[in-house]
Amino acid sequence: MRNRLTNLRQLATLINEQVDFIENLAEQQGVNYPTIDTIFNECNESEKFTTQAEVFDASLIAISAASQLIATLKLPVPALYERATGYHISSALRIASEVCAVELLRDAGPKGMHVKDIAAATETNATMLGRCLRILATHYVFKEVEPNVFANNRLSSMMDTGKDSKFLVKLAKMANPSPLQGVSTVRGEKYINTNSVVALLDISTDYIYKATSYIPDVFLSNTKSRSAFQTSINYDGSLWDFFEEHPHHLQRFQISMEAWTRMNPANLQSSLKGFDWSTLPTGATVVDVGGGNGSVSFDIAKRAPHINIVVQDRVQTIKDVTIPTWQADPEKNELLKSKRVSLEGHSFFDDQPSHLVGKVDVYFMRYILHDWSAAESAKILKRIHAAASKSTKLLIIDQVVPYACPTQAHKHLFEGSNLPQAPYPLLANLGEANSPTYRLDIAMEALFNGQERTLGEFQELTEGTGWRIEKIFQTKGSNISQILCTKV
Ligand SMILES: C[S@@+](CC[C@H](N)C(=O)[O-])C[C@H]1O[C@@H](n2cnc3c(N)ncnc32)[C@H](O)[C@@H]1O
Structure with a gap:
C-alpha cells in the first residue's frame, strides 16, 4: 500500500515541479499557457511560449508523468478497453473532417452550432454526427457548449484548413470515386495552402486506419507478400503506384509530410539544425533524395543561401506535385529561377x-x-554511394526508436548517441509523451511492410553499403534525428 502511494506521489511531484517551472516562466514573460478552450493561433504569444525549448522539455516530463499516473490510477479493464478501441476516435475524426465541422464551427464562433445545422450543411445524419463530436469532445477535441451544440477548442481549431466552409462542402461533393473498392474520394484542393495538419490527420484516419486493421492478419499469416495496405484494398502495386493512379491522394500525402516538421518544435530543430549547413562551401551541391514536394529543401535553402539543392523524386511526383507547388509560390519560384533549387524526376533505385x-x-x-525493408534500403544507400566522392556526406533524417526500458547499449556507439535518461519512475522513452514515434512505426508496417529503426538497427542497415555512421544529432523530445554518415 505504502509503495503504491509513494509511486503516485512521485508522479504527482514530477507533474507539480514541471507545472511550477512552466508557470513561473510564463509569469516572467507575462503570458498564460493556453487553455484547452483557446482557439489555436500560432501568432499568439501564448502559443509561441509553448514552443520554447525549455517549456517544451518541461511539458514532456509532465505529460509523461501524467500519462503514467492515469495508467496507474485507472482500473485495468477500462484502461485496456480504451486501448483496444482507439479506432473509434479515428473514425469520429474522419467524419468531423468530411463534414467540414471545424470550418463550420469557425463561422459559428464561441456560441457554437447545433449539430442539426452542421449535419444539414452536408446532408448527413445529425444524431450520429452528434455522437461523433461528443466522443471527440470527451477526448478534448471540440467543446460541447450546451447539449448538442459544439464549438471549436484548441485542438479542433488546429484542424482548420482556413478555407471557406461553403467551398469545402461543395468540394466534398465533387470528389471522383476510385475504381478500387474501399478507396475514399479525395480532393487535393482541400489541403493546398493549409497548415498541413489536416492532411496528416485525414490520411491517418482514412487508408492508414483501414490498412492497420489488416496488420494482425498479415502478421499471423507469416507472409509479407502483400502489405496490410495492399490487402485492405485488394491491390498489388505499392502505395507509390496507387498514388500515381490517384493524383488527389498523392497531393494530400505530399502535403501531409510537412506536418511532421510541425509535430513539435524539437522536430523542426532536428530536421534542420543538427547538421551545420553553414560549414558547406559556397556553391556546394546538396541532393534531397526522395524529397517529395521539397518542403524540407525549402527550409534548408532559406537557412543556407550559399548552397544549391537538387530535389529528386519519382518522375510523376516531381511533375504533378513538386513543380506546380514550387511554381505557385513566389519565394519558391524565385529559388527555381535562380537555379539555387532544381527539381529532378529520378528513382533512387537507379544510378544517380x-x-x-x-x-x-x-x-x-x-x-x-522507414518506407523500405533492410534489403531495399541497402540498394538505395549503395546507389548513392556509387555516385559519391570521397568527401561526400550522407545525412539520414529519420526517426530513431528508443527502447521503452533503460539501456546502455547505444551509449557509446557514435558521437551523440547518448541522450539524458528520463527521471525515475518514468519510462525511459517518456512513454505516451513520445507516442507518435511508435504510431508512425506501425503505420510504416501497414503501408509498406516498413519500419522505424533503433540506433542499432541503423548501424546494421548501413553495414556493407559503403557508409559508416559518424555522428548522430538527436534532440530531446523530437522524433526526428539526423544520422551523419561518411564514406568508408
Ligand atoms: C515518406 S515520403 C518523404 C518525402 C520527403 N522526403 C519528406 O520528408 O517530406 C517518401 C518519398 O519517397 C518518394 N519515393 C518513393 N519511391 C521512390 C523512388 N523509387 N525514387 C525516388 N523517390 C521515391 C515518394 O514519392 C515520397 O515523396
Whole structure:
C-alpha cells in the first residue's frame, strides 16, 4: 500500500515541479499557457511560449508523468478497453473532417452550432454526427457548449484548413470515386495552402486506419507478400503506384509530410539544425533524395543561401506535385529561377544522374528508409554511394526508436548517441509523451511492410553499403534525428 502511494506521489511531484517551472516562466514573460478552450493561433504569444525549448522539455516530463499516473490510477479493464478501441476516435475524426465541422464551427464562433445545422450543411445524419463530436469532445477535441451544440477548442481549431466552409462542402461533393473498392474520394484542393495538419490527420484516419486493421492478419499469416495496405484494398502495386493512379491522394500525402516538421518544435530543430549547413562551401551541391514536394529543401535553402539543392523524386511526383507547388509560390519560384533549387524526376533505385556523379557534397533523405525493408534500403544507400566522392556526406533524417526500458547499449556507439535518461519512475522513452514515434512505426508496417529503426538497427542497415555512421544529432523530445554518415 505504502509503495503504491509513494509511486503516485512521485508522479504527482514530477507533474507539480514541471507545472511550477512552466508557470513561473510564463509569469516572467507575462503570458498564460493556453487553455484547452483557446482557439489555436500560432501568432499568439501564448502559443509561441509553448514552443520554447525549455517549456517544451518541461511539458514532456509532465505529460509523461501524467500519462503514467492515469495508467496507474485507472482500473485495468477500462484502461485496456480504451486501448483496444482507439479506432473509434479515428473514425469520429474522419467524419468531423468530411463534414467540414471545424470550418463550420469557425463561422459559428464561441456560441457554437447545433449539430442539426452542421449535419444539414452536408446532408448527413445529425444524431450520429452528434455522437461523433461528443466522443471527440470527451477526448478534448471540440467543446460541447450546451447539449448538442459544439464549438471549436484548441485542438479542433488546429484542424482548420482556413478555407471557406461553403467551398469545402461543395468540394466534398465533387470528389471522383476510385475504381478500387474501399478507396475514399479525395480532393487535393482541400489541403493546398493549409497548415498541413489536416492532411496528416485525414490520411491517418482514412487508408492508414483501414490498412492497420489488416496488420494482425498479415502478421499471423507469416507472409509479407502483400502489405496490410495492399490487402485492405485488394491491390498489388505499392502505395507509390496507387498514388500515381490517384493524383488527389498523392497531393494530400505530399502535403501531409510537412506536418511532421510541425509535430513539435524539437522536430523542426532536428530536421534542420543538427547538421551545420553553414560549414558547406559556397556553391556546394546538396541532393534531397526522395524529397517529395521539397518542403524540407525549402527550409534548408532559406537557412543556407550559399548552397544549391537538387530535389529528386519519382518522375510523376516531381511533375504533378513538386513543380506546380514550387511554381505557385513566389519565394519558391524565385529559388527555381535562380537555379539555387532544381527539381529532378529520378528513382533512387537507379544510378544517380551523370551530372551529379562525384559532384555532391551532401545527400540527405528524410523519411525515406522507414518506407523500405533492410534489403531495399541497402540498394538505395549503395546507389548513392556509387555516385559519391570521397568527401561526400550522407545525412539520414529519420526517426530513431528508443527502447521503452533503460539501456546502455547505444551509449557509446557514435558521437551523440547518448541522450539524458528520463527521471525515475518514468519510462525511459517518456512513454505516451513520445507516442507518435511508435504510431508512425506501425503505420510504416501497414503501408509498406516498413519500419522505424533503433540506433542499432541503423548501424546494421548501413553495414556493407559503403557508409559508416559518424555522428548522430538527436534532440530531446523530437522524433526526428539526423544520422551523419561518411564514406568508408
Ligand atoms: C515518406 S515520403 C518523404 C518525402 C520527403 N522526403 C519528406 O520528408 O517530406 C517518401 C518519398 O519517397 C518518394 N519515393 C518513393 N519511391 C521512390 C523512388 N523509387 N525514387 C525516388 N523517390 C521515391 C515518394 O514519392 C515520397 O515523396
